[in-house]
Amino acid sequence: MAEAKLVERPAAATGAEVLTVKDLQAWYGESHILHGINFGVKAGEVVTLLGRNGAGKTTTLKSVMGIIGKRSGSIRFNNEEIIRASSDRIARKGIAFCPEERGIFSSLDVRENLMLPPTVRPGGLSLEQIFTLFPNLKERLTSQGTKLSGGEQQMLAIARILRTGARFLMLDEPTEGLAPVIIQQIGHTIARLKSEGFTILLVEQNFRFASTVADRYYIVEHGKVIDGFANSELSANIDKLHTYLGV
Amino acid sequence: MQALYAQLLVGLINGSFYALLSLGLAVIFGMLNIINFAHGALYMMGAFVAYFLLNLGGISYWWALLIAPILVGIFGMILERTMLQWLTGLDHLYGLLLTFGIALIVQGVFQNYFGSSGLPYAIPDQLKGGVNLGFMFLPIYRGWVVIFSLVVCLATWFLIEKTQLGAYLRAATENPTLVRAFGINVPRMITLTYGLGVGLAALAGVLSAPINQVRPLMGADLIIVVFAVVVIGGMGSIMGSIITGFALGVIEGFTKYYYPEASNTVVFVLMVLVLLVKPTGLTGRAA
Numbered sequence: 001m002a003e004a005k006l007v008e009r010p011a012a013a014t015g016a017e018v019l020t021v022k023d024l025q026a027w028y029g030e031s032h033i034l035h036g037i038n039f040g041v042k043a044g045e046v047v048t049l050l051g052r053n054g055a056g057k058t059t060t061l062k063s064v065m066g067i068i069g070k071r072s073g074s075i076r077f078n079n080e081e082i083i084r085a086s087s088d089r090i091a092r093k094g095i096a097f098c099p100e101e102r103g104i105f106s107s108l109d110v111r112e113n114l115m116l117p118p119t120v121r122p123g124g125l126s127l128e129q130i131f132t133l134f135p136n137l138k139e140r141l142t143s144q145g146t147k148l149s150g151g152e153q154q155m156l157a158i159a160r161i162l163r164t165g166a167r168f169l170m171l172d173e174p175t176e177g178l179a180p181v182i183i184q185q186i187g188h189t190i191a192r193l194k195s196e197g198f199t200i201l202l203v204e205q206n207f208r209f210a211s212t213v214a215d216r217y218y219i220v221e222h223g224k225v226i227d228g229f230a231n232s233e234l235s236a237n238i239d240k241l242h243t244y245l246g247v
Numbered sequence: 248m249q250a251l252y253a254q255l256l257v258g259l260i261n262g263s264f265y266a267l268l269s270l271g272l273a274v275i276f277g278m279l280n281i282i283n284f285a286h287g288a289l290y291m292m293g294a295f296v297a298y299f300l301l302n303l304g305g306i307s308y309w310w311a312l313l314i315a316p317i318l319v320g321i322f323g324m325i326l327e328r329t330m331l332q333w334l335t336g337l338d339h340l341y342g343l344l345l346t347f348g349i350a351l352i353v354q355g356v357f358q359n360y361f362g363s364s365g366l367p368y369a370i371p372d373q374l375k376g377g378v379n380l381g382f383m384f385l386p387i388y389r390g391w392v393v394i395f396s397l398v399v400c401l402a403t404w405f406l407i408e409k410t411q412l413g414a415y416l417r418a419a420t421e422n423p424t425l426v427r428a429f430g431i432n433v434p435r436m437i438t439l440t441y442g443l444g445v446g447l448a449a450l451a452g453v454l455s456a457p458i459n460q461v462r463p464l465m466g467a468d469l470i471i472v473v474f475a476v477v478v479i480g481g482m483g484s485i486m487g488s489i490i491t492g493f494a495l496g497v498i499e500g501f502t503k504y505y506y507p508e509a510s511n512t513v514v515f516v517l518m519v520l521v522l523l524v525k526p527t528g529l530t531g532r533a534a
Contacts, residue, residue: 065428066428067424067427067428086427087424087427087428088427088428088429088430088431088432088433090428091427091428091429091430092430096429097425097428099425103422103425105417105418105421105422106421107417107418107420107421108414108417108418112414112418115411115414116414116415116418116426116429117429117430118429118430118431120430161429164429164430
């Protein structure tokens, strides 16, 4: 089936890094969580951060988004330093975040949840395009946000950031706790977004899922990036990976 | 029977003030997590601004309805920026103590200059007189207060429950961090919310000036009952505060007619009963 383009933009990686993270350190109160994270994401790529629970993957995303109070080092987005910026400023530069807990608001219905994030730049998906990607949401527009199933909530959480025009998406464990058929649908969505030229930074525990969508991987352990390789090098690195992830 | 209707009208008037004040408290509590004990003092300031506007500037009641909430709202926003914002994440007790202190200072300053007796504020010409409804005589100004308050309450409810701005507000009440990560300047929104809540208090103050006179302690007397109203209605619930505000005013009115001795305590007795049965208040969501 030939699908209409969601956004008229050149697809595929152009080679330039849109996000460059150098020596990122972060703290939750007194506890030092990130000890010098280094990685980069190129335009049009899907990059996955892998690692065990508590390694610092989510904290890395939150630091990029500016919602960790104390952080140091350098985070450059489109060649602009954002380590000191507040999270609302960072969002307006075109980074969108879909948190692990999904963050669907219970006091808002599905439509309000969907319409909540403001447009940060032109070129976001229209409601029509979003309903093509996630037809379930259209049926549930007047339901309370948190009355949706886990899969529907995840779709809503992804859908609402596609409206904003942000081209850099950070998805924190989008498949967590979902049924295989839903995971597949989310996989298709990510592949579709990538083909439309979105750049995606993914955090995943589900390595098998990640391997279906990612271009490159970084391994996070004890608050540091300890390794990285491309999807094409996956088979050569599979044993190492099993050791890292302990699976 | 005439006396009953008269008491019911008084109840509705009081209910209007309860509703406007508890609505502001609910909005502020939802967004700032602060129990705003300064609310009564800011209500009083609204009445005083109306008084100054009329007596010093010759500016009418109608303009005061607009100007007083804006001026007091700005004063509130300055309080929020300079003091309240530092309480984010601290226990409720700190906000309560700070706002209680602010209330005492503001009331003290006004008492120092104006004493404790009331200053008269005339009913505007257009609202003087009354109409005979057949079963009772209705002073026009009192009818105006009830209807205008109701309209303002419903407009506030609409703003919060039915508009995009309200959706931001509700979402930020639930998860301010995420709303901010979507690109919304949540600290600014918090400041404006405090300004809105305080502005509603000031508006109630202007409405009350021609009825109750303008006194430095007019808010202190009222605010305790209003807190009971908020507790009964449920902290943070918009429609809950409106309905409870009007309902309790009416219940007080009934009590004044049938058993006047209890009229000052009926609200608190109801508060105890509600708390025993439903600790989150009648319409409150679990905290």
